[in-house]
Amino acid sequence: MTMRSTRRQFAASAVAAMTLATLPTGLVASSPPFAGGKLHSFSDGSMNLPIDSVFYDIFDDDRQKFLKAAQVSDGIWRRPVNVNLLEIGERKILFDVGSGLNFLPTLGELPAALDAADVDIGAITDVVFTHAHPDHIWGILDDFDDLLMPDAAYHISQAEWNFWDSDDALTVMIPGRESFAVGAKSRFDKLRDQISFFQGGDEILSGIEAVDTAGHTPGHASFLIHNSAGPVLIAGDALTHPVISLQHPEWHDPADMDRGKAALTRKRLLDRLASDKIGLAATHLPAPGFGRVEANQSVWRYIAADS
Numbered sequence: 533m534t535m536r537s538t539r540r541q542f543a544a545s546a547v548a549a550m551t552l553a554t555l556p557t558g559l560v561a562s563s564p565p566f567a568g569g570k571l572h573s574f575s576d577g578s579m580n581l582p583i584d585s586v587f588y589d590i591f592d593d594d595r596q597k598f599l600k601a602a603q604v605s606d607g608i609w610r611r612p613v614n615v616n617l618l619e620i621g622e623r624k625i626l627f628d629v630g631s632g633l634n635f636l637p638t639l640g641e642l643p644a645a646l647d648a649a650d651v652d653i654g655a656i657t658d659v660v661f662t663h664a665h666p667d668h669i670w671g672i673l674d675d676f677d678d679l680l681m682p683d684a685a686y687h688i689s690q691a692e693w694n695f696w697d698s699d700d701a702l703t704v705m706i707p708g709r710e711s712f713a714v715g716a717k718s719r720f721d722k723l724r725d726q727i728s729f730f731q732g733g734d735e736i737l738s739g740i741e742a743v744d745t746a747g748h749t750p751g752h753a754s755f756l757i758h759n760s761a762g763p764v765l766i767a768g769d770a771l772t773h774p775v776i777s778l779q780h781p782e783w784h785d786p787a788d789m790d791r792g793k794a795a796l797t798r799k800r801l802l803d804r805l806a807s808d809k810i811g812l813a814a815t816h817l818p819a820p821g822f823g824r825v826e827a828n829q830s831v832w833r834y835i836a837a838d839s
């Protein structure tokens with residue numbers, strides 16, 4: 533056994549021990565019928581965000597409407613973090629990796645969740661990123677700052693890489709979020725030799741098409757899985773709330789970096805999801821995060837897969 537694998541196994545068991553006492557871990561759910569493969573949802577935990585930290589710039593009536601729609605009554609906005617694993621053919625493709633142990637104490641469950649479901653994290657062939665915010669990319673490292681999946685191939689949009697890899701990223705962060713830029717850059721440094729880049733419209737892996745959904749971040753991407761049982765879109769943070777994102781797509785998510793663009797992207801995406809009857813999987817929708825979108829008068833409605 534090498535020193536490297538010993539350290540990694542120690543890190544994995546430390547994660548498992550820590551999470552046992554908190555949330556039940558493991559597979560949350562698998563998607564509705566999927567030809568030739570399976571799409572799973574695992575939980576990385578939940579982001580329990582004090583509202584003053586996330587609604588800092590929304591005031592008065594809008595703030596009250598927002599909180600009501602988000603069902604926030606006790607000062608904490610709970611955002612689940614769902615991570616999707618697609619098993620298809622010989623590939624095991626993870627879409628985002630959760631946040632690891634250095635972002636929020638209520639996150640970092642993914643390695644234990646995979647372990648509890650007997651998914652060998654070392655057998656993951658590909659990691660595809662929607663964007664480089666902490667709850668989506670920080671989890672690529674273990675406790676010793678080594679890659680958890682050193683043999684996987686990594687994929688990210690060129691625009692997302694270019695933004696977070698530049699010195700400008702730090703200067704445009706709002707106060708208190710500087711760590712987002714520092715954290716993304718330090719993860720990029722670990723990935724530099726084994727990451728490949730794509731643009732919207734590219735088929736990044738067989739049957740998986742990248743969709744440009746920039747706005748939440750400069751290079752945010754979603755992924756359309758073409759499937760004979762019906763297409764499914766992995767939407768990341770293009771849609772973050774089952775009511776707010778669908779009934780008020782013009783209201784910005786607190787983490788949207790370009791609000792106007794994010795709102796336009798949401799409307800365009802909702803229109804496409806509803807009219808083309810595309811299944812939806814998204815990071816922060818209520819676990820497991822599988823559902824669909826229906827057009828309803830001038831707005832849209834989210835229908836969870838299990839409802």
Ligand SMILES: [Zn+2]
Pocket residue numbers: 665667668769815816
């Ligand atoms: Zn997120």
